Amino acid sequence: MLTSENKIMIHEPDFFRECGACKRVIGYPEAIREALQLAMQNDRRVFIMGQGVDDPYGMFGATKDLHREFGRERVFDTPLSEGALTGISVGAALAGMRPVYFHNRPDFLLLAMDQLVNHAAKWSYMFGGAVHVPMVVWACIGRGWGSAAQHSQALQGLFMHIPGLKLLMPSTCHDAKGLMLAAIDDENPVLIIDHRLNFNTTGLVPSGPYTVPIGRGIVRRPGRDVTVVAVSHLVTDAFHAAQDVSSQGIEAEIIDPRTLRPLDEELILASVAKTGRLIIADCGWKTGGVTAEIGALVAEKGFAYLKAPIMRLASPDLPTPAAGNLEEAFYVGRNDIRKAMIEIVR
Amino acid sequence: MLTSENKIMIHEPDFFRECGACKRVIGYPEAIREALQLAMQNDRRVFIMGQGVDDPYGMFGATKDLHREFGRERVFDTPLSEGALTGISVGAALAGMRPVYFHNRPDFLLLAMDQLVNHAAKWSYMFGGAVHVPMVVWACIGRGWGSAAQHSQALQGLFMHIPGLKLLMPSTCHDAKGLMLAAIDDENPVLIIDHRLNFNTTGLVPSGPYTVPIGRGIVRRPGRDVTVVAVSHLVTDAFHAAQDVSSQGIEAEIIDPRTLRPLDEELILASVAKTGRLIIADCGWKTGGVTAEIGALVAEKGFAYLKAPIMRLASPDLPTPAAGNLEEAFYVGRNDIRKAMIEIVR
């Protein structure tokens, strides 16, 4: 389970990726690792820290062996101390460094909320712009194998609510690299929430440095009948579901917001203007989460376009159960999205 | 500012209050205090803790002098240690006590997120119901007098997202007492978020024990043209705004959800079914907050009723500024609600 050795890697679906002519295929963890490597090579201020970044697991491969290339002064293990270490990142950023702080799982960010929300997110505004906090925090949603309630939370719904934080959720290998580079470039606190399911994919990734713009979503598949805004690994599920229903004459437009905060509102509204129907698929909890915000946004600013009630697909409002069959009942995926597509066009 | 001596108390507006024939008027802090007193008298398991609960301020009056009546073993000051003390409440609850843990401000709950979200909220579910955590956490939103970014946050949008927590936000003296008693009676973790503006009001409060049901909202004013769901002190603002526009022939129905989680969805949907229009007014941030959830809920389950785009009135997505004139620009209130009412019926 923890071992990545015998992992089966699956190639990303054939959706729109902005990769140009690139034919280079690498794994998702390598894509992130490449971003970190480039950033560290180009900027002496960048460093990486977190529990286990220099261990043999190397953060599911994302930081693997970087300490060998850059030394343990720039890639270092930390005490757990998630609260203090977040503040330490803030301080380091204030004094001219560019910390990238890795966490295995978003669940542990709950120990760091004070520094993330009360401090990092507010520092620039609260001092009238005299100071700023360029830091990146990264955490990876766990799922499956009985990870259970405290090791599988998809907390984007919480962080999407916080002014002063940027919130990124990549879904392709290309974007994992490009958004990491954009996050490190950014002058502000950026939280990247990744998903373990993404780590099993390979995809097209240009070898050089490039950034994916923060605040710009992307149409992964054009369609005329229904807009599906899907988050993280659900973009892939939504894409497959769209292929599934295509034979039934339903053409779904799949939107990958990529960054939840700032959110590419225009892209979503333009799509709904075309399709008149909206499904939002998120791997976090339903109530008060990502599906709430995007749903309300469209009911507020795109109401005139809507031909049908919006549909929200999200995890039920429960802690994650451990047992395999309950996990299966818990998570939303391709089937749920497919059913929703069929239902909404009726 | 901190002193409550020269506070001018304002009587609650004349809206529907469920008070029966009661004519007894007391202040909001006294209403909460009365609930605590009754609960402590009736149940030896109930105790009160928090930074300053036994000091001369007595939590803005809500806990004032209770330690004199019940002793410092049952009403005690704590170290700040918000993280540990929340876990200590969880432990005490598991072992048969009924803690009521007071915080001056929700901002400080960010230090307790791990215990609130990872522990208290999950304990019953995660152990298949073998254990449960009857505890109450209370915090009071600050506002005004330059409280600024770290002492004025209205974080209900965060907590509304957490399965396993109940979230109450009273708006009247009657409910402050009845919801506190209901919270203490409840077998589960309950968070009460109160508002400092409420503390300046007086209202009708029966002297005996009673509870306000958790999960049931209330129509504060019936109306046919637009539904306004307002949170906490904004219920009063919405009520006044409704009176303001009544002369222009607009009759707004004011709904006070009272408990945000569980939310009285039926009440809201039934009202929108009648009025066809929805305004949501919250004192928290807009994006991903209370207005998002309620807006999306109606776009999902009450779409057919809607005659106009929903309108969301909330704090802008910014930390709270300190300067008085910026504060004024920051907060939503009666005027904003009135304008929205007029706009939405057009």
Add this chain to the structure above:
Amino acid sequence: MTYPKKVLHKLLFDMMLIRRVQLAIESRYMDNEMKTPVHLCIGQEAVAAGVCAHLKKNDYISSNHRGHGHYLAKGGNLKALIAELYGRETGCSKGRGGSMHLVDTGAGHYGSSSIVGGGIPIGTGIGMAIKMQRQKRVSTVFFGDGAADEGVLYESINFAVLKKLPVIFILENNQYSVCSHISARQTGNSIFHALPAKMLPSKIVDGNDALAVYDASGKAVERARTGKGPSFIECRTYRIRGHAGCASQDVSGYRTAEEISQWGKRCPITSFQKMLLKKKMITENEIHKTEKKINSRIQDAFDYARQAAPPAPETLSANLFRE
């Protein structure tokens, strides 16, 4: 110091039980039927056994992700444990918790957290409840060296000392947090040892020596039970297996093979058995019988668990709240 035979046998039994259960889990883990991240405590059995030997049924413990040993030593139900690992409705947490979230209220176990350090304040709060209820029970908190990185430990100990709570803090120092050695995370002996003994009696003991653990925790439990307040014990021990999963799943490169083998030689069970045999407190035959008994109990538990039904998907939403 001499020990009653009953105590010695109990210590041995508990350690053997914990070990055999771990090995049984391990031997079946690659079957992919227990779909839950197990954190085995092989090599650390003396800590749970030594401490819990002093605890009564209604005393409390607070445990963590590596909690099978605590659960069993405290008298937690074996069948319910194994069923939980198999994700069954008959599991101690009805299959909702998995390996990291065990519970057995009848044995004073009110649920373990997989958030490192998460159980520390909870156990402290239980201690506060005991004191408020004027009971003679004690609350024992097990946590690892990783948890000692967390500020909540400092806050909890401060509070326990301040309020003189009947809490025993057991730092199970196996030197690693996942693959991070303690020297990458902490600055020396736990700072709580530096406190004056009247504030917080503290002791470092060989955590692979059941009697050393037993002695130190005996004093701490006595102190707590008589209202004298909390104690702190650091048990130096070692995690023989990898952080999670079974032997074959450990990675290499973060510790040496010698280190593992050195500690392997200091097996808390082998040395304890030798000592007992030498002192004629037990016979080979008795050990053999104990082993058989344990093995058959384990076999029963696995049979029970494997044939049990998983939770019905319709019950997914059950127990979010207590009515």
Add this chain to the structure above:
Amino acid sequence: MTYPKKVLHKLLFDMMLIRRVQLAIESRYMDNEMKTPVHLCIGQEAVAAGVCAHLKKNDYISSNHRGHGHYLAKGGNLKALIAELYGRETGCSKGRGGSMHLVDTGAGHYGSSSIVGGGIPIGTGIGMAIKMQRQKRVSTVFFGDGAADEGVLYESINFAVLKKLPVIFILENNQYSVCSHISARQTGNSIFHALPAKMLPSKIVDGNDALAVYDASGKAVERARTGKGPSFIECRTYRIRGHAGCASQDVSGYRTAEEISQWGKRCPITSFQKMLLKKKMITENEIHKTEKKINSRIQDAFDYARQAAPPAPETLSANLFRE
């Protein structure tokens, strides 16, 4: 030990400046023009002055809600401070922060937090950056006894010791957190004093004695600047005014009038002046002149602030992000 006259005069000047500024704020607070919760540091001036006397302009400090003294002693701009209290665009935080959120990057002040303990890890992280950048600067962290309730202090000190960071932890123990006496919150002397000196040199000093603070912090700054790692100094002092607001706004009932008056007699400024006069290091006339100079600077600052414009409401959204 003898001290250069320049140092003594600087200490006196800073203390007098801080005191006069506090008194000036207080005298105008009931005008309701400074709409911001002020936390005056009257009685605690020796701490900020004594520590900052060793700091260079580009050394860093981290401060808290009671931060006027730290800001001024470190060389923060007086006009920008007063303008901030008046909520002006020309305030150090452009009126966005108020009294609890001061900043002056030119003086090494990168912003103060009003979350108790919030500035501690930030100052520690600044220390880490200094070390990574191989600079000779130091990072000084001011925090109160209330902040010592918080686990983040333990985590930060552990990290600073582990990484040998150039951080000086100044615990400004005025015995109260709002109305809570330290004895209701903590169990004795800060547990960091109990650490071995080679891990964390620590000292308790009379925080009302500028020279005692000066001496102890001099060693700590030297240590930090030469790469030897962090130190911890507890300054015992007293908050003469109430927790927040001006004298008339303090409540009674949580401390005795005697206690206040006893500490009032130990005014750090009066005693320092007496000592200097006695040692002939200053004359009455010089003190008088200093006072006049300070008063006129304060007058200017208030004039400046009061006539300045508040932020334009259209700029409400400015500076959420740095572009």
